[in-house]
Amino acid sequence: MKHYEVEILDARTKAKLCFLDKVEPNATIGEIKSMFHKSHPQWYPARQSIRLDSKGKSLKDEEVLQHLPVGTTATFYFRDLGAQISWVTVFLTEYAGPLLLYLLFYFRVPLVYAPKYDFTSSQHWVVHLACVCHSFHYLKRLLETLFVHRFSHGTMPLRNIFKNCTYYWGFAAWMAYYINHPLYTPPVYGEQQIRLALILFLFCQMGNFSIHVALRNLRPPGSKTRKIPYPTKNPFTWVFLLVSCPNYTYELGSWLGFSLMTQCLPVAAFTGVGFIQMTVWARGKHRGYRREFRGYPPLRSPILPFIL
Amino acid sequence: MSSPATGTSKSIQDDAAAAKKRKGPGALATAYLVIYNVVMTAGWLVIAVGLVRAYLARGSYHGLYYSIEKPLKFFQTGALLEILHCAAGIVPSSVVLTGFQVMSRVFLTWAVTHSVREVQSEDSVLLFVSAWTITEIIRYSYYTFSLLNHLPYLIKWARYTLFIVLYPMGVSGELLTIYAALPYVQKTGLYSVTLPNKYNFSFDYYTFLILAMVSYIPLFPQLYFHMLRQRKKVLGHAEDTTKLE
Numbered sequence: 001m002k003h004y005e006v007e008i009l010d011a012r013t014k015a016k017l018c019f020l021d022k023v024e025p026n027a028t029i030g031e032i033k034s035m036f037h038k039s040h041p042q043w044y045p046a047r048q049s050i051r052l053d054s055k056g057k058s059l060k061d062e063e064v065l066q067h068l069p070v071g072t073t074a075t076f077y078f079r080d081l082g083a084q085i086s087w088v089t090v091f092l093t094e095y096a097g098p099l100l101l102y103l104l105f106y107f108r109v110p111l112v113y114a115p116k117y118d119f120t121s122s123q124h125w126v127v128h129l130a131c132v133c134h135s136f137h138y139l140k141r142l143l144e145t146l147f148v149h150r151f152s153h154g155t156m157p158l159r160n161i162f163k164n165c166t167y168y169w170g171f172a173a174w175m176a177y178y179i180n181h182p183l184y185t186p187p188v189y190g191e192q193q194i195r196l197a198l199i200l201f202l203f204c205q206m207g208n209f210s211i212h213v214a215l216r217n218l219r220p221p222g223s224k225t226r227k228i229p230y231p232t233k234n235p236f237t238w239v240f241l242l243v244s245c246p247n248y249t250y251e252l253g254s255w256l257g258f259s260l261m262t263q264c265l266p267v268a269a270f271t272g273v274g275f276i277q278m279t280v281w282a283r284g285k286h287r288g289y290r291r292e293f294r295g296y297p298p299l300r301s302p303i304l305p306f307i308l
Numbered sequence: 309m310s311s312p313a314t315g316t317s318k319s320i321q322d323d324a325a326a327a328k329k330r331k332g333p334g335a336l337a338t339a340y341l342v343i344y345n346v347v348m349t350a351g352w353l354v355i356a357v358g359l360v361r362a363y364l365a366r367g368s369y370h371g372l373y374y375s376i377e378k379p380l381k382f383f384q385t386g387a388l389l390e391i392l393h394c395a396a397g398i399v400p401s402s403v404v405l406t407g408f409q410v411m412s413r414v415f416l417t418w419a420v421t422h423s424v425r426e427v428q429s430e431d432s433v434l435l436f437v438s439a440w441t442i443t444e445i446i447r448y449s450y451y452t453f454s455l456l457n458h459l460p461y462l463i464k465w466a467r468y469t470l471f472i473v474l475y476p477m478g479v480s481g482e483l484l485t486i487y488a489a490l491p492y493v494q495k496t497g498l499y500s501v502t503l504p505n506k507y508n509f510s511f512d513y514y515t516f517l518i519l520a521m522v523s524y525i526p527l528f529p530q531l532y533f534h535m536l537r538q539r540k541k542v543l544g545h546a547e548d549t550t551k552l553e
Contacts, residue, residue: 183504265509 004065004072008036011054011077023065023074030061036078046155049079062224084155091145094164098172099138105176106131117182124186126194130179130262133201134172137254140205148212152224171273175266187263194261201257207250210236215247228293241297242305244286248278249303279303333398341398342455344389349448351383356441359434373421373433380437383444384417413440416482420517423498424489432488436481439474446470468539475535479528486517493517 004025008018018039023032033045049058052068054077065074106127110118122128178184187193214237218227231238239246255271282303290296302308333341355376362375373380391407393399399406421433450467453459492498499513 178503178508178510181503181508184508185504185506188506263506263508265507 002072004070004074006032006035006065006074006076008032008050008076008078009054011049011051011079014054017078025064025066027065028061029059029063029065032065032076033061043078043080044084046084047081049081050076051079052076081157083158085158085161086155087151087153088145090156090161090164091149092142093161094168095138095141095145097165097169099135099142101169101172102131102134102138102176105173105180108180108182112177113182120182122180122182122184124184126186126261127179127184129194129198130258133198133258133261134176137205137258140209144209144212148216150216150219150221150223152226171266171270175262175264175270178264178266179262185263187261193263197257197259197261199257201254201261204250204253204257207236207239208247208254210234211247211250214240226292228289228296239305240300242300244289244300244302245278245282248282251278252303279308282308337396337398338455341393342452344393345448345452345455348383348386349445349452351379351386352441352444352448355379355383355437356445359438359441369431369434371429373428373437376437377428381417381422384413384440387413415520416485419499420486420489424492426492427485427488430485430488432481432484434481436478436485439478439481442470443474443478465543468535468542471535475528475532479524483521483524486521490514490517 002025003021004023004027006018006020006023007016008020009015010017018036020032020035023035029050030045033048033050036048036050037043037045045061051058052070056077059068059076068074105112108117108120187197214232214234215229217232218229219225229237229240231240236250237246239249243249252271252275255267255274259267259271279302286300286302358376358379359372362372363369366372387410390399391403391410394401394403394406416436421428427433446463446466450459450463453463493500494514497513499511501509501511503510
């Protein structure tokens with residue numbers, strides 16, 4: 001078996017960073033990253049971008065050395081992606097914040113509202129319902145992060161956690177402040193409005209969960225494969241006939257329900273901003289599907305059937 | 309499979325299309341932008357002349373705002389079009405950055421100076437209006453000449469040098485004006501919403517203005533030093549014709 005030699009150069013300065021000899025032909029990029037990490041301990045594999053061309057795309061960890069267009073002395077270029085943090089860590093942190101922060105406002109801990117309201121309870125039953133719904137939503141997200149999602153990327157840049165947490169925690173505190181405020185005004189149409197909103201919210205929570213499970217089942221454990229999602233026996237997944245990313249569609253529905261339930265402008269603002277972001281993501285994902293799969297169902301829209 | 313002839317003609321068309329995309333605005337867009345920039349230059353010249361004439365007529369700096377209030381509002385608000393220019397791609401600037409800059413000007417013009425009548429006679433208003441006027445006359449004439457590929461060095465020099473004084477001058481005027489507006493905003497509850505209300509929302513304009521003033525602290529140095537760096541690049545290497553990136 002002929003062994004390869006691998007040299008790794010800095011993509012910007014072209015300086016020789018590492019030379020590996022006696023590399024197996026069937027070695028993967030992931031394994032080469034581990035070997036590189038040994039000689040440069042500050043660059044753990046997750047922050048390494050290895051490419052064939054100094055300005056080219058990053059090679060995937062699964063790529064095998066002998067299948068790449070390289071000679072027996074392979075030259076790769078390295079770029080430091082910066083400090084990385086795992087997706088799981090980011091998700092858990094950004095979701096735990098809203099769950100806990102909302103409760104601080106719900107229980108009216110001192111320093112939030114006027115002292116005479118400390119540890120008092122709202123007189124409106126919709127406020128209690130809203131707390132249950134909000135907490136359920138983020139608890140569901142935490143559990144899905146731990147047990148349902150199969151992430152294609154292990155890590156993201158470290159600065160993202162500050163950006164993401166500011167967004168989630170900031171909005172959660174902002175809406176929780178008003179919903180649990182002693183001067184909160186319940187919805188104009190009372191019980192009717194709250195009931196309709198709750199049905200919408202629960203329906204979309206179940207829908208969102210169904211989609212997450214369906215997407216998980218597309219991907220064998222530990223793999224990063226991508227397949228076209230199709231409707232399953234679960235009626236909540238039938239929306240795949242019309243939409244590429246129904247998880248976002250259901251998420252929008254959930255927050256519309258919560259906005260209606262609380263009749264609170266900050267909630268509506270959060271719903272709006274989230275909708276814009278999810279639409280950007282959905283269109284990207286939709287484009288990716290269309291590019292990767294020849295026979296991609298033409299009837300599907302990214303996030304809203306026939307509209308967006 | 310396409311024949312070699314159609315193959316090459318298609319690739320020539322692709323190259324031409326790609327080159328056109330890289331070069332920026334087409335002929336029609338360039339004509340429009342020239343007209344836009346000429347109109348804006350003229351507008352701010354009107355404001356400059358208005359200020360000088362009013363000063364000569366009255367003999368004092370006091371209350372000159374009233375003599376140029378309408379053209380100031382018109383032409384400063386008109387600058388909102390520049391956001392559309394970026395969005396349409398005919399100007400190579402970032403929509404977010406341009407949006408931020410224009411909105412902060414529009415905010416000061418309408419939400420502070422126009423809305424709080426009591427600050428209109430303050431000298432700080434004259435301070436920022438003068439700074440804006442000189443800056444904009446130079447900026448819009450710079451763009452006009454650039455689009456016509458005939459940029460006099462004097463204009464380039466002015467744009468990248470006068471900001472050194474005009475920028476702090478403008479910022480001081482703006483901050484002093486906002487500060488002057490504070491007591492009136494607090495007293496009247498201008499643009500503020502209190503609880504309880506059916507949308508369960510509140511907004512305190514007084515606090516918002518204070519936060520706006522505080523935001524100048526991180527923002528102003530960044531923008532100022534960015535301009536200083538640009539100055540070095542543009543004026544320092546005046547002989548170089550190649551771009552650095």
